[in-house]
Amino acid sequence: MSTKTAKSPQYMHAFFILLALGIILPELTGTYLFDIIVQIRQSIHSGDSGFLILAAMASCILYTIPNLIFYLSYECLLAYINGKFAFSLRIHNLILILCFVLGKYAWLVLFHQPVELVTSLIALSITLELVYLTKHKERVLMPRVFIGFQVFFFSQWLNVMPLFSGLYTGTSDIPVSIKIASDYLNNTYILNSIGFAFIVPMLLSSIMTALIFRMYITNLGIMEENYQKAIALENMQSKIMDNRIYQEINALAHDLKTPLATIRGLSSLLALAKDINKIESYSNKIDEAVTKMSEMISSFLYGTSRQWLDVSSLIGYIRAQIPVEDEQISFTTDIEKDLPELYVNKIRVSRALVNLIENAILAPCASEEKRIELKTYRALNDIVIVIKDNGMGIAESDLNKIWQIGYSTNKTTGLGLPFAKQTIDENEGVIQIESQYGIGTQVTVKLPIKEKGEITCPA
Structure with missing residues (x-):
């Protein structure tokens, strides 16, 4: 069973879990959206820009969560499909963007939830580029979670910053209310400055995260390559030592020639000898030669022989x-x-x-x-x-x-x-x-x- 086939069911399980979470998300975040509206009104009534900044930050977080869930769920779905029918990364990204756009409209129609399509697509494009930068060969979720959260979060600040109103960003109710309140309180400069204070560091952070994952993957590749080289070296050394043993066998065979020659010569003499004393002497020498050969062979075959x-x-x-x-x-x-x-x-x-x-x-x-x-x-x-x-x-x-x-x-x-x-x-x-x-x-x-x-x- 291949790695892709083995992982496919896991991706499908993750897709259904994330899809279920996305469906129940409006029920979970309804109260927080109402709290944001309350904070906007408090900032207008009190003239305190702090409430408006808190409302803008809370809005960015609440808009980030569904975007991240949709993105990860489609990644899991495509990873499952890719396990069955392999396709290129470019096709993968095009299908993912299409699914993301359709999912956003379904979110709007079925749940009447706000959709910021422009900023979401900007964030998705940046995320896909940074994920590509990591050089992950497999479609794993870990780098996508870390990179996606940072990118989707800082991109949501484009919705609440008055500076980018002309780019069709921040067209839903809450971002529009925040920008109107900031204009009323004459603190558009402050809101733009805070937005850049989040966008620039988190953009750099997301890039650094992608580079860290890339370095991690590169190091894993180097470690795997070194491991394979070590195995190849060990096999080569084993073959070399086998060759050395072959050389030692040749040396042993050469050493055995002497007692064999002795045995052969004494056997010839033994056949011709008629004197009992000589026969006994020849037999003893043959026995000594055989014992010597036995010791030599045992010493070579058994390293523990002494x-x-x-x-x-x-x-x-x-x-x-x-x-x-x-x-x-x-x-x-x-x-x-x-x-x-x-x-x-x-x-x-x-x-x-x-x-x-x-x-x-x-x-x-x-x-x-x-x-x-x-x-x-x-x-x-x-x-x-x-x-x-x-x-x-x-x-x-x-x-x-x-x-x-x-x-x-x-x-x-x-x-x-x-x-x-x-x-x-x-x-x-x-x-x-x-x-x-x-x-x-x-x-x-x-x-x-x-x-x-x-x-x-x-x-």
């Missing part, structure tokens, strides 16, 4: 993944002796550290020889792994962007650092990057030391 791992073995495994063949790259390692074992996901942590080292290798360098240092030591309850290079470094303005998926200063995929941070975080570690542009970059990874008694659930 293994006890010697730090030197971890660094050796990482070093094997990065065969540095470029003679202009100096790669050194410094591992503190007797470090405690780590309880981490071996494959994922290894891949994260490999990504960090690959970033250091790819970083541009001003000097002829690029130096990469890998240092590991203990600091309180953490094993600290430091990767330092003498590349060009990262600009300070880019340091807060490096963790964003897809962001890269080396024309890479921009996935290595986000993947590394995610992996280190999953293993309860901390990763920090310090860099000075033109000097180099240092990446510090801290992984917590755990006692074997602290681990309650095996990996």
Whole structure:
């Protein structure tokens, strides 16, 4: 069901409510019209212009209410019709003006109520222009209520201001009585001045109201556009991370070649072996290779998988993944002796550290020889792994962007650092990057030391 179809019954209900209110309005306002006449007589008898000004203001309010009700009711009716048969805004306005004129004559014939057609049409035209200025794509009532009330109210002052008598305004009984009384009291200047005091500010106010609604709609559009862009960006990042997982699967497949080759070679030897001791030795090595493969696959598939791992073995495994063949790259390692074992996901942590080292290798360098240092030591309850290079470094303005998926200063995929941070975080570690542009970059990874008694659930 479309939005227009869903809202159509609501517009029709609003139309009938406003129509009913318009029908009973003469009964509700009859007493107030009589009070206005009394105030006009009091001003003439007492010579007090204050009564006349109050009568003029009350008259404007009472003329505003039916005009606003008629206008809103026709807007609701046309919004309902538009929900069934869509038509342009120009046709909508022409039909609305026609309905408004016919409604005013029906109001005069059926209820014998005063009709000021000229000022009403002026107010309706201004209201429609200001509503168009709001750029509301849907025919909602809220801007029409606020704008319509202000415009219809200040336009009614044209009826009671003697200055505009020649424009066929204020031809009904009460406005004519007010203008005659003002002429009798010689205060036409005062009445004209008060009229302008209402017309000018409220005209500006109605324009400002339209602009506020326009800004509101514009901001909603921008927010919706940003929301859609955020969704598109999130989907793109998800696809990028899927691509990263594909790359990690390739790396895992490459790592599995070694134990598979071992199993294949030992299986061939096992078929030829006749010595029982050799058969047992080959079988044990095959079992070790299968166990290693199982650990590697579990580590990759399950982020919560953990293994006890010697730090030197971890660094050796990482070093094997990065065969540095470029003679202009100096790669050194410094591992503190007797470090405690780590309880981490071996494959994922290894891949994260490999990504960090690959970033250091790819970083541009001003000097002829690029130096990469890998240092590991203990600091309180953490094993600290430091990767330092003498590349060009990262600009300070880019340091807060490096963790964003897809962001890269080396024309890479921009996935290595986000993947590394995610992996280190999953293993309860901390990763920090310090860099000075033109000097180099240092990446510090801290992984917590755990006692074997602290681990309650095996990996």
